[in-house]
Amino acid sequence: MSRTHFSLLAAALALLSLGTVFASPAGNDITIPAYQHWYLVNSMIVTKDSPMSDAIGGLHHIFINSAGFPRLKVGGSTPYPDGTIFADDVREFSLADGSFSQGSRKAIAVMVKDAKKYESTGGWGFQVWAGGDPKKPLVTDPVKMCFECHTPQKNSDYTFSTYLH
Numbered sequence: 001m002s003r004t005h006f007s008l009l010a011a012a013l014a015l016l017s018l019g020t021v022f023a024s025p026a027g028n029d030i031t032i033p034a035y036q037h038w039y040l041v042n043s044m045i046v047t048k049d050s051p052m053s054d055a056i057g058g059l060h061h062i063f064i065n066s067a068g069f070p071r072l073k074v075g076g077s078t079p080y081p082d083g084t085i086f087a088d089d090v091r092e093f094s095l096a097d098g099s100f101s102q103g104s105r106k107a108i109a110v111m112v113k114d115a116k117k118y119e120s121t122g123g124w125g126f127q128v129w130a131g132g133d134p135k136k137p138l139v140t141d142p143v144k145m146c147f148e149c150h151t152p153q154k155n156s157d158y159t160f161s162t163y164l165h
Helices: 003-018 069-074 142-156
Strands: 039-046 058-064 085-096 099-113 124-130
Touching: 039 069, 058 099, 124 142
Parallel strands: none
Antiparallel strands: 039 058, 058 085, 085 099, 099 124
């Protein structure tokens, strides 16, 4: 399981469960990228029997762009280069006859690296959109809603994802 997206989505999807949509003054410059042709980092399913289900339940497809992919492969503590973007496409899912199937989109979460612009959050900008709708941003306080969960990961540039060989 990718901890990067667990942390980012824990706060954001908790807001989704409340049905509340907020404007995002801190992250209103972040847009949903065309991530579908990036590198797939990981997929994970958080099922209803998981203690994390209420916050981040769903099927997660986690992507990284070409700017960050070489750094992801190396691992370690070296900061990601500016321009790195992680995207998490979170979907509903169903289980029938022992097979999981992807359903409708619940959210899209994005982390954008710009060391100067997002200095107060370790160089990362954060945003999550309800249903993947660019008109429904959820992150209003990136420090409290996202970065606080990423702070323990300082030694890996505040990310949880690792390269799977």
